[in-house]
Amino acid sequence: MLRIAVALLVSNIVLADGLAIADGILVEGDYPKVSVAVGKTVEHAVGIRRGGWMCDDPSLLTGDIVTRGDTNFFVITGVKVGSTQCRVGLEREGGFVVFDVYITDGTVKPAPKVKR
Numbered sequence: 276m277l278r279i280a281v282a283l284l285v286s287n288i289v290l291a292d293g294l295a296i297a298d299g300i301l302v303e304g305d306y307p308k309v310s311v312a313v314g315k316t317v318e319h320a321v322g323i324r325r326g327g328w329m330c331d332d333p334s335l336l337t338g339d340i341v342t343r344g345d346t347n348f349f350v351i352t353g354v355k356v357g358s359t360q361c362r363v364g365l366e367r368e369g370g371f372v373v374f375d376v377y378i379t380d381g382t383v384k385p386a387p388k389v390k391r
Contacts (some may be wrong), residue, residue: 309376310376311382311383313379316351316353319374321372323347338351358377360376376388
């Protein structure tokens with residue numbers, strides 16, 4: 276009986292771990308959500324944050340920080356479908372912000388038809 280309980284516990288941990296990795300969002304929180312299609316580019320103002328950016332899975336996107344006027348922007352271009360978390364800025368350079376980034380294939384699903 277103990278073996279069955281241990282096996283179930285291990286399988287649940289592996290399953291939960293697999294889901295977290297598959298989703299790409301490893302730390303849940305109230306972070307800004309960014310969605311970009313493969314081949315498209317979006318920008319998000321990050322204020323004074325600077326010093327670099329880093330994503331859990333950098334193969335999904337290309338990124339850059341650009342400055343316009345008094346504001347820095349995190350520029351994201353989708354490379355392949357998936358999701359990841361990105362941190363922009365460094366603590367010693369004015370702090371940082373975390374984004375949940377979702378790269379889509381660009382197709383828009385039609386809204387479900389409502390029966391009347």
